[in-house]
Amino acid sequence: MAVRIVPVIMAGGKGTRLWPLSRASAPKQFIQFVGEHTLFQQTLARVSDTALYDPPVIVTNQEFRFLVAEQAREMGVELGGTLLEPMARNTAAAIAAAAVFVASCAGEEAVLQVLASDHEIAADEDYLAAIRIAREAACSGKLVTFGITPTEPATGYGYIEVGEALAGGAHAVKAFVEKPQAAEAERMLAAGGFCWNSGIFMFTAGQVLHEMEIHVPEIAAAARASVATAVADLDFIRLDAEAFATSPDISIDYAIMEKTGNAAVVPSSFAWSDLGSWDAVWKLGRRDDAGNVVSGNATLLDTKNSLVMSRTSHLAVQGMENVAIVASEDAVYIGRLEDSQQVGKLVKRLAADKETAPLTRDHPTSYRPWGGYTSILNGDRFQVKRLFVLPGKKLSLQKHHHRSEHWICVKGTAEVTIGDEVKVVRENESVYIPQGELHRLANPGKIMLEMIEVQTGSYLGEDDIIRIVDEFGRS
Known part of the structure; x- marks a missing residue:
């Protein structure tokens, strides 16, 4: 019987290259771009074949933990564990912690x-064939990376020079190449024998830890200590902060892949993109006869080869060509597709101004263990939110010093506690919570509860919450 694979999904990044949809608090892996699911959910779907895979282990951080849980729940995917990094320490530390965790559960041969x-991958027969080749090489002791057959002289990816063939279809790695200049990328494409470095790896838990103990022993030690003293919190595993902090901040490539003599590459022709720019989203999207990729509310006239996406207002676009126009709930990006690799520079400028910095950090929708909320309108001494509460969940019993709240039920049935009174609020009904009054919102039903919340008061910050009772341990 073939060995099943434990997927380790890295979901802690806070990239902003796809701003304004992607923010530090809700990065691109959790955003739905084109298609029915987010990139994280698509990744979960690729590892859902129980004949090939065990339940996935997710490595993320405290801020994203409920996003991970909710999006996995929507997909009906049971997770093998969710490790929470106390701080960012790059991929080597995250992979080491995951390897220690999996080894403790399934053995070092796993x-x-x-x-x-946050990658877009076509999980076709070429992909599955590459997985089987990599598994065989990993079981023989190799540290395997997947090399993607280049389709253009891209300068946004690292490259791998492919070496001699190994038994089973993998190849030795001759050299890793940093992201090249355009001329060097063109030379490698013309010469052949080079692949894009996909950042996908396969190895046994024991082998990768053995290599780390040789090349970066401090990372291996930090991983073992942080897992040994980890604390369970609901369905999450909090890695010990003091131990994890001792790990160097370094990528898996620099830590071991470029140093080991056991590196192997599986040259692969399946479609792959790291979706690192709006140009990449346009290339992968479904284009109309004019070459446009359109998502959301938009009308185009005399417009060609453009990406137009809206999460809010209706976009009317006329006479444009080769542009990206992307509207979130609170910001709009407009730029040439060829310049979309440089969105990061624009985001840095926004982040440097205290007036616009929140646009790079905060997303209008925030997720909580009970559901979440979307900010609809902010004004002087008032704000409007849409609350969504999962079936069977409830918010903490709480009070506010500086604001009162009006709740209007627009979908489902709410159970509302105000002081000593508990009442049922149905669709098209409302309730008022005075400033300073103990209150709680719960969803006793079988469908999602949606409420419109209008807050009024002198201070409306999220930190004006005094939790008295909370089933998620936050009181």
Whole structure:
């Protein structure tokens, strides 16, 4: 019987290259771009075949833990564990912690496939064939990376020079190449024998830890200590902060892949993109006869080869060509597709101004263990939110010093506690919570509860919450 693979999905990144949809608090892996699911959910779907995979292990951080849980729940995917990094320490530390965790559960012979949560991949027969080749090489002691057959002289990816063939279809790695200049990328494409470095890896838990103990022993030690003293919190595993902090901040490539003599590459022709720019989103999208990719509310006239996406207002676009126009709930990006690799520079400028910095950090929708909320309108001494509460969940019993709240039920049935009174609020009904009054919102039903919340008062910050009772341990 073939060995099943333990997927390790890296979901802690806070990239902003796809701003304004992607923010520090809600990065691209959790955003739905084109298609029915987010990139993280698509990654979960690729590892859902129980004949090939065990339940996935997710490595993320405290801020994203409920996003991970909710999006996995929506997909009906049971997770093998969710490790919470106390701080960012790059991929080597995250992979080491996951390897220690999996080894403690399934043994050091367990085969890990390390996946980014924000890549677009066509999981076709070529992909599955590459997985089987990599698994065989990993079981023989190799540290395997997946090399993507280049389709253009891209300068945004690292490259791998492919070496001699190994038994089973993998190849030795001759060299890793940093992201090249355009001329060097063109030379490698013309010469052949080079692949894009996909950032997908496969190895046994024991082998990767053995290599780390040789090349970066401090990372291995930090991983073992942080898992040994980890604390369970609901369905999450909090890695010990003091131990994890001792790990160097370094990528898996620099830590071991470029140093080991056991590196192997599986040259692969399946479609792959790291979706690192709006140009990449346009290339992968479904284009109309004019070459446009359109998502959301938009009308186009005399417009060609453009990406137009809206999460809010209706976009009317006329006479444009080769542009990206992306509207979130609170910001709009407009730029040439060819310049979309440089969005990061624009985000840095926004982040440097205290007036616009929140646009790079905060997303209008925030997720909580009970559901979440979307900010609809902010004004002087008032704000309007849409609350959504999962079936069977409830918010903490709480009070506010500086605001009162009006709740209007627009979907489902709410159970509302105000002081000593508990009442049922149905669709098209409302309730008022005075400033300073103990209150609680719960969803006793079988469908999602949606409420419109209008807050009024002198201070409306999220930190004006005094939790008295909370089933998620936050009181």
